[in-house]
Amino acid sequence: MNQKFIVKIEKGVLEQSYKIAEMDLTEGVNSVFELLDEEFLKTVAARFAEMAKDFKGAYFRYNY
Numbered sequence: 262m263n264q265k266f267i268v269k270i271e272k273g274v275l276e277q278s279y280k281i282a283e284m285d286l287t288e289g290v291n292s293v294f295e296l297l298d299e300e301f302l303k304t305v306a307a308r309f310a311e312m313a314k315d316f317k318g319a320y321f322r323y324n325y
Contacts, residue, residue, distance in 0.1 A: 266293050272309045275316070 264283040269276060286292035 266290065268293060268297070270305055273313075275309055275312050277305060277308060277312075 266281045266283060266286070268279045268281065270278075281293060281296070283289070288295075
């Protein structure tokens, strides 16, 4: 897709997506998997927690 790799990570109704230019990766799709290391996945999990908190807050403001 436009010479980009798109990585989508989902948790329930939430989704994070990352676009990586193909030219930034020396080994193609294998480089994408190298980016998904433990430190990155920990920050993704923390971001999901913040996203869920934000969504719950908005939901309760709207419904109550």
